[in-house]
Amino acid sequence: MSTYEIVPISPERLDAMRVKDEDEFGNPWKPFPAEGWEPLRCCLRKAEPGEAVALICYTPWTEPSPWMEAGPVFVHAERCGGYPTPDRYPDDMARGKCMFNTFDHDGNRAYDHITFVSPGDSYEETLAELLGRPEVAFVHVRSVAAGCLAFEARPAR
Template sequence: MSTYEIVPIAPEKLDAMRAKGEDEFGNPWKPYPAGGWEPLRCCLNESVPGEAVALICYTPWTEPSPWMEAGPVFVHAERCAGYLTRDRYPENMGRGKCMFNTFDADGNRAYEHITFVSPGDAYEDTLAELLGRPEVAFVHVRSVEAGCLAFEAHPAR
């Protein structure tokens, strides 16, 4: 049994953006054919060449925060099945150089627990260990190279 839950972008949040025709920050929703390399934050897979994707600005924060980071992420242009194995670290996402950006229960950055991982490291074990610490309420897994959010993780409920 996993000790954490992987949290991709909520399908309902993306549905609202699609219906509005723009992302949360007013950028137009512009589908285009995927090149086959895009990391999709809706289902935590890489795109298939030619499928319709969109590049949007996204933040996982649901309330104002001085820690709020927003940035570009790729998603399917239309609703997909999403990420169904939330108790498992994604095989196709967050496997390069990553920053495990830790936060406490009040939503403040837990600086002393921020951890960097690289290919060959035990991503799953590191994430489980961080989320097992009482000072860490959730983690934003971010690409070190691109700086963008891969996904959020919480302790298993």
């Protein structure tokens, strides 16, 4: 049994953006056919060539925070099935050099626990170890190359 839960972008948040035809920052919702390399943050897999996707500005924060980071992410243009295995690290996501950006229970960055992982490292074991620390409440997994958010992880409920 996994000790963590993988949290993609909420389907309800994406539905609200689709209805408004814009992301939460006012950028137009512009679907286009995927080339097949785009990492989708709604279902945590790479897009298939020709799938309708959108590039949006997104932040995982739902309340104001000085740590709020927003950036570009790819999502399906229409609602998809989401991420089916939240107890498993996504095979298609953040397998290059990435940063496990740790936060404490007050939502502040936990600088002492920020960790960088690279191919050859155990992403799963590193994430489980970080989330097992009592002072770490959640982790934002980010690509080092692009800086964008891949997904959030929290201790399993």
